[in-house]
Amino acid sequence: MKITAIELIKVALPMTHSFETSFGRLTTKDTLIVKLYTADGLIGYGESSAFHSPLYNAETVDSCKYIIETFITPCILQKNFETIEEFVKAYSFIVGNEIAKAGVETAFWHLLALRDQKSLKELVGGTRDTIPVGESLGIKPSIEEVLEEVDLRVKEGYKRIKVKIKPGFDVEVTRKIREKYPTIDLMLDGNSAYNLKDHLSILTQLDQFNLMMIEQPLASNDIIDHSTLQRLIETPICMDESICSAEDARKAIQTGACKIINIKPGRVGGVLESIKIHDYCEKNNIPVWCGGLLESGIGRAFNIALASKSNYTLPADMSPYNIYFHEDLVENPFEVVNGEIKVPTEIGLGYTPNDAAIAKYTVEKVYLK
Numbered sequence: 001m002k003i004t005a006i007e008l009i010k011v012a013l014p015m016t017h018s019f020e021t022s023f024g025r026l027t028t029k030d031t032l033i034v035k036l037y038t039a040d041g042l043i044g045y046g047e048s049s050a051f052h053s054p055l056y057n058a059e060t061v062d063s064c065k066y067i068i069e070t071f072i073t074p075c076i077l078q079k080n081f082e083t084i085e086e087f088v089k090a091y092s093f094i095v096g097n098e099i100a101k102a103g104v105e106t107a108f109w110h111l112l113a114l115r116d117q118k119s120l121k122e123l124v125g126g127t128r129d130t131i132p133v134g135e136s137l138g139i140k141p142s143i144e145e146v147l148e149e150v151d152l153r154v155k156e157g158y159k160r161i162k163v164k165i166k167p168g169f170d171v172e173v174t175r176k177i178r179e180k181y182p183t184i185d186l187m188l189d190g191n192s193a194y195n196l197k198d199h200l201s202i203l204t205q206l207d208q209f210n211l212m213m214i215e216q217p218l219a220s221n222d223i224i225d226h227s228t229l230q231r232l233i234e235t236p237i238c239m240d241e242s243i244c245s246a247e248d249a250r251k252a253i254q255t256g257a258c259k260i261i262n263i264k265p266g267r268v269g270g271v272l273e274s275i276k277i278h279d280y281c282e283k284n285n286i287p288v289w290c291g292g293l294l295e296s297g298i299g300r301a302f303n304i305a306l307a308s309k310s311n312y313t314l315p316a317d318m319s320p321y322n323i324y325f326h327e328d329l330v331e332n333p334f335e336v337v338n339g340e341i342k343v344p345t346e347i348g349l350g351y352t353p354n355d356a357a358i359a360k361y362t363v364e365k366v367y368l369k
């Protein structure tokens with residue numbers, strides 16, 4: 001397949017309600033839609049779902065656009081690729097910038113699905129017909145508001161509840177949720193906000209709540225202290241920000257820094273690296289689940305296909321668009337029914353990109369040929 005043009009579309013999606021984590025509060029979600037055009041007339045859609053500021057990791061939507069335009073485009077434009085391995089190799093000299101890479105990489109998977117007349121599920125080797133979904137709750141102004149949303153999502157059938165915490169908003173909120181719901185599958189996400197020097201006593205107190213896991217309590221570049229912490233607590237540590245490649249997963253597992261890994265295709269450079277992490281974890285008896293970066297329905301299509309693979313045994317962060325946004329960027333958004341999403345088996349993405357919706361929220365675009 002010869003890539004004849006690349007379109008980069010920066011969109012800003014207004015949120016129905018803000019989403020707060022330990023690193024900040026989002027009211028608008030920026031994202032970059034990537035379109036790859038081929039000589040045969042195929043169009044592949046992908047997504048670089050970074051944020052407006054470098055708070056979750058070092059990337060931003062603007063850095064993704066810059067890296068793709070300046071460094072990745074010259075490696076792929078007017079070039080021929082038949083396999084995903086050849087495609088990824090063309091720009092593999094670029095260090096870091098995984099979310100930028102995932103934008104073009106996912107668009108190439110879409111092209112492969114169209115060329116081979118297969119679903120993404122079939123291409124990535126998915127085995128499940130449906131995937132279980134949990135809900136990720138942002139930090140709220142009060143514990144009561146967290147309890148209200150836990151109530152709502154438990155009633156709606158979500159398979160587990162994840163609650164964002166930050167220093168000062170952690171032990172009490174968890175205690176209150178556990179008092180009301182002694183047996184639900186409950187987990188916390190610290191988004192790298194804690195450290196052993198200042199917060200060891202808080203982190204060990206959280207161990208009493210029979211949590212499914214605690215996600216990324218410590219800094220992203222700190223596999224060593226996670227391994228110290230994992231020896232001190234029973235609660236499994238799940239890594240998010242620390243894992244940007246299969247090599248990172250190997251190091252985290254070998255040092256005992258975590259017992260579970262959250263795989264986000266965006267964070268690791270795309271679908272191919274996600275499969276490598278999945279396979280390595282499966283061999284080493286480490287369960288995985290699919291995290292998210294508040295993607296639109298385009299990015300979520302790849303997440304859902306991956307989450308249908310065998311070792312994704314824990315519920316995914318895969319809220320439907322209407323929990324966060326007024327409108328999705330696909331015409332047929334997925335629905336969560338009794339805490340599950342049906343994995344599409346149609347050829348291609350399984351969801352139809354909605355160019356009119358993309359145009360409505362576009363703030364900037366460039367067409368490179």
Ligand code: OSB
Nearest residue numbers: 056136292293294295317318319
């Ligand atoms: O740490 O998992 C995270 C959202 C934005 C940035 C980081 C995270 C999250 C979420 C929600 O928890 C994930 C989603 O539904 O896409």
Ligand code: MG
Nearest residue numbers: 189215216240
């Ligand atoms: Mg996380």
